[in-house]
Amino acid sequence: MFKLSHLSLSLLVVPCSGLAAISLTDNFSISGFGSTSITQSDNSVPIFVHREITDDVCYDCDTIFGLQADLAITDAFNASVQVIKRPQDEWSDPELEWAYLSYEYQNFTFHGGRLRIPLFLVSQYYYVGQAYPWARPPQSVYDSLLGVTYYDGLSAAWQFDLNDEIVMSVSPFYGFGRKNDIDVGNSTITVDADHLAGFAAELNGFDYRIHFSYLNTQYTMTTDVNPQKETLNIYTLGAEYLYEDWQFMAEVHSDNIQSNWYLSAAYSWQDFTPYVVYEESHQRRKTKGATVGVRYDVTSSISLNAEWQGVYMKRSDYEQGDIGQFIYPPVVAGEDKDANLYTLMLNFIF
Structure with missing residues (x-):
């Protein structure tokens, strides 16, 4: 069940919620999606930016709820x-995640407005937990921004056909300057970006896809003691391959200050999808991680994840305050350098 819906999603490159839209x-x-967990x-x-999971049982660290409206003018x-x-986010203060107009002409589609940054394999449906096998996308890559x-x-x-079996798409994009306030623990980091510009390219075959992207931006960290304009060049490469009941995914992210990657394998057996993930982060964050979990598709629009995840640091990096x-650095609190996380996740779409 999961493999078929995910393959359709990959080829269409649309949010999973669109597969269950309510036509008014x-x-x-109108369509919707959500996730919630006990973790x-x-x-x-x-641990984890914006999730902030601790040794207290948390019932809202992963809570997501989204509504989408689509109009064919x-x-x-x-x-x-x-x-x-x-x-x-608080329930009283949700985020306008996208709002755009699009125009199609032959093999071209033009968008204007608020758009999703197309850096990764699941960027377009990052918040739709029903669209991927894991409880959360691998943090080493997807928390890098x-x-x-x-x-x-x-x-x-x-978008154009390379042959009868391969479709390619190339998408340049340009973003205007804006400030992003990022809450990290009890502090707020403000990133003032002059612009962002880049492109994404993707190859889609019958049972695979390959995604590449590049992004350039100039920004100032306004929380720095002496703010200076920095230039950041980001490169990403990802691949997904379906073989019989197996799904393999891998992504690499590299920029001026960090490099991160993960490997994932999932196997669909009836309504169950067990999966494993191995990931690493280098330079800015120095960690390794492993995940073992199983997803159960209750229906085509509801799923459950049971997952264990381990995150590890080298002793030398820990002692240096990484x-x-x-x-924040666990050495400051006198805590252990590693963490084991346990998650029971519910995902749904409508």
């Missing part, structure tokens, strides 16, 4: 709006 009129539909670690220092013009209560997932600007996509995947 011939040209207007706990064995370390008192909060004409055959060529479309509009889409998505509002999400993310893990870091500190939870920044969208930009305000323009993009264009050119932050790893934690919100």
Whole structure:
């Protein structure tokens, strides 16, 4: 069940919620998605940006709820709006995650407005837990931008057939300057970006896809003692391959200050999908991690994940005050350098 829905999702490159949309009129539909969990670690220092899981049982560290409205204005013009209560948001203060107009002309699609940054394999449906096998996308890669997932600007996509079996798409994008306030523990980091510009390219075959992206931005960390403009060049490469009942995924992220990667394998057996993940982070964060879990598809729109995840640091990095995947260095609190997390997750779409 999961493999078929995920393959359709990969080829269409649309949010999973679109597969279960409620049509209110011939040209207007509403869809939704959400996730919630019971989770706990064995370390008192909060771990994972915006999730901040500790050794206290948490019932809302992963809570997500989103609504999306899609309007077909004409055959060529479309509009889409998505509002999400993310893990870091209060229910009274959700985020406008995207809001754009699109225009299709032959093999080209143009977008303008608030758009998702297309860096990774699951960027377009990052908050839709029903769309991927894990309880959370691997933090080594997907937390590398500190939870920044969208930009305000323009993009264009050119899709064409390389042959009868391979479709390629190329999508340049440009984002205007904006400030991002990122809450990390009890402090707030403000990143003032002048712009972001880049492109994404993707190959889609019958049972695989390969994704590459590049992003350039200039920014200032306004919380620095002496703020200076920095230039960041980000490169990502990801691949997904389906073989019979197996799904393999791998991604690499590299920029001026860090390099991160993960490998994932999942096996679909009836309504169950056991999976494993191995990941590493280097330079800015120095950690290794392993995940073992199983997903159970209750229906085509509801799933459960039971997952164990271990996050580890070298003793030397720990003693030097490395932050790893934690919100602040565990050595400061006299806590252990490693953490084991246990998660029971519920995902749904409608």
